[in-house]
């Protein structure tokens with residue numbers, strides 16, 4: 001058990017180290033230096049935009065059902 005836990009912890013620490021190394025080297029692009037890679041930020045923005053759009057759509061559907069539009 002301790003072997004599994006310690007190898008997971010070591011693996012986690014190593015991935016963080018590799019992540020920051022690549023961030024520092026510029027392999028992972030991070031223009032605004034917030035430690036979040038640009039592709040991840042763009043994907044998050046896109047998801048947010050789509051969620052807003054879907055919420056607006058749902059709102060319109062509810063209003064249409066109610067007969068307000």
Ligand SMILES: [Ca+2]
Pocket residue numbers: 029030031032033034035036037038041
């Ligand atoms: Ca960033």
